[in-house]
Amino acid sequence: MTSKKEIPYADLKRIFHEPNRLAIMTALAGAPKGCSFTDLRGTCALTDGNLSRHLKVLEEAKAVRIEKTFVGVKPRTTVTLTDDGRQPFMAYLKSLKEVLQAAVRAVQSGHKPATSQSG
Amino acid sequence: MTSKKEIPYADLKRIFHEPNRLAIMTALAGAPKGCSFTDLRGTCALTDGNLSRHLKVLEEAKAVRIEKTFVGVKPRTTVTLTDDGRQPFMAYLKSLKEVLQAAVRAVQSGHKPATSQSG
Numbered sequence: 001m002t003s004k005k006e007i008p009y010a011d012l013k014r015i016f017h018e019p020n021r022l023a024i025m026t027a028l029a030g031a032p033k034g035c036s037f038t039d040l041r042g043t044c045a046l047t048d049g050n051l052s053r054h055l056k057v058l059e060e061a062k063a064v065r066i067e068k069t070f071v072g073v074k075p076r077t078t079v080t081l082t083d084d085g086r087q088p089f090m091a092y093l094k095s096l097k098e099v100l101q102a103a104v105r106a107v108q109s110g111h112k113p114a115t116s117q118s119g
Numbered sequence: 120m121t122s123k124k125e126i127p128y129a130d131l132k133r134i135f136h137e138p139n140r141l142a143i144m145t146a147l148a149g150a151p152k153g154c155s156f157t158d159l160r161g162t163c164a165l166t167d168g169n170l171s172r173h174l175k176v177l178e179e180a181k182a183v184r185i186e187k188t189f190v191g192v193k194p195r196t197t198v199t200l201t202d203d204g205r206q207p208f209m210a211y212l213k214s215l216k217e218v219l220q221a222a223v224r225a226v227q228s229g230h231k232p233a234t235s236q237s238g
Contacts, residue, residue, distance in 0.1 A: 007145070009163075012138040019131040022218060026126070030225030044128075086226070093222050099141060100219060103212050106149030107205070 007102045011095035013088065015061055020046060021054050025081070025089050028064060034080035055079060063089070126221045130214035132207065134180055139165060140173050144200070144208050147183060153199035174198060182208070 016025055023044040027035055035043070041051050058064040063085030067078045081089075135144055142163040146154055154162070160170050177183040182204030186197045200208075 009138045009142045019128045023128045026222040026225045030229045032229045090226055096219055100215055103145040106145045110149045110151045
């Protein structure tokens with residue numbers, strides 16, 4: 001057991017840490033009224049299949065809500081970030097920030113000078 | 120094709136993005152003379168098996184160098200970040216920072232006020 005401040009690597013919840021899901025969550029976080037499936041697919045540069053697969057994971061975790069409606073005769077799928085999704089996502093971003101800061105500090109502290117060292 | 124500035128989700132190289140490997144790379148980045156396997160295992164809170172597995176991935180990518188020596192009769196394994204590992208790790212951290220900033224901006228812009236909205 002250590003008393004030092006722990007860097008929260010364990011908090012990098014896999015559900016949000018996966019790059020495509022991070023992109024999806026970011027797009028949804030900035031769209032309180034939700035995004036259409038089509039817009040989300042374009043914003044995140046994903047195929048239909050990949051977007052569906054990631055949304056399923058997020059929906060099962062209750063992080064997003066998926067609603068199917070009709071605009072005239074055209075079906076529309078709207079994806080919205082839930083409050084249950086926003087809170088853990090914000091917690092994830094906080095942990096990610098700490099982890100990133102620790103890494104940047106480490107890189108800066110461990111950076112070798114340009115001149116070579118003996119030994 | 121879009122002209123807007125792309126957020127570099129694709130740059131989140133899986134090799135460094137995995138939380139345990141991110142912890143390992145951070146520990147090594149701050150230790151120019153390397154870390155012993157034992158210290159690294161403690162710092163990153165990993166089992167022997169997990170640490171070995173992640174180090175193998177990093178070694179195959181030439182991101183770390185693993186050296187076995189003897190201190191008296193005791194074997195010691197020292198792991199060092201290579202220059203070939205430091206550069207892409209720094210690039211990864213730069214991309215991670217951009218991705219994080221985009222997510223934080225999105226969360227802030229999309230945050231709903233405490234009072235409920237109609238409609």
